[in-house]
Amino acid sequence: MIKQLTRFLMVPMAAMLLFSACASQQGASAPTASGMKKSATGKWTLNNVSYEGLPSTAKIKTVFSNIPPDCLQGSNWVLPSNAYGSYTLNATGAGCPTGTQKIVWSTLNQGGQIMIQFKELMDGVKAKNITDGYRVELQSADNASMTWRAPVSYEGKTAYIIYSFSRQ
Incomplete structure (x- = not known):
């Protein structure tokens, strides 16, 4: 029993x-690439560009399209679900370009890390014909904030540029 x-x-x-x-x-x-893309979709303001693993004396001269990192602060990014977006530079510092750049963007899973990638669109050139672009880690994206992390090499070691956004 x-x-x-x-x-x-x-x-x-x-x-x-x-x-x-x-x-x-x-x-x-x-998280999946499509799920993170949904979270990243929207209008964003890039509030801060900071560095991880770089000494305070190190300087990153330029990032996307030879833009000084300080000039990206305050930029507005539009990342719609149809993948055709833009970013607008509006910093007024010395040497800072201004204007709007059209982009095509997407997310992908690269070895378990969700990446955001974008190509700058030039007038009269189709996105499929543009071979250069940018890819950064999409660390987080939610209703209020988004964080990108871009690896850079410094003195033979990997350091990171951290891009912190807030949703508009």
Whole structure:
């Protein structure tokens, strides 16, 4: 009788363990490129460009299209779901360009890391004919903020430029 009771209790307990294991794995799933793209879609202001792993004396002279990093602060980025967006530079510092640049953007999963990539669109040139572009890690994106992390080489080591955005 005890043997039968033990067998009777073991089946539901095993099923509960199996379901709880599946549920915990489900909740811990990694973000997908399409899910992160949905989170990144919208209008953003680039509030801050900072550095990780670089000494304070190190200077990054230019980033996207030879723009000084300080000139990107305050820029507005439009990342619509149709992939055709833009960024507008409006910093007034010395040597800062101004204006709007059209882009085509997307996300992809690169070895488990979600990346955001974009190409600058030139008048009269189709996106498929543009071979140069930029790719950065999309670290986070939610209803209020978004963070990009771009690796750079400094003295043989990898450091990072951190781009911090707020949703408009």
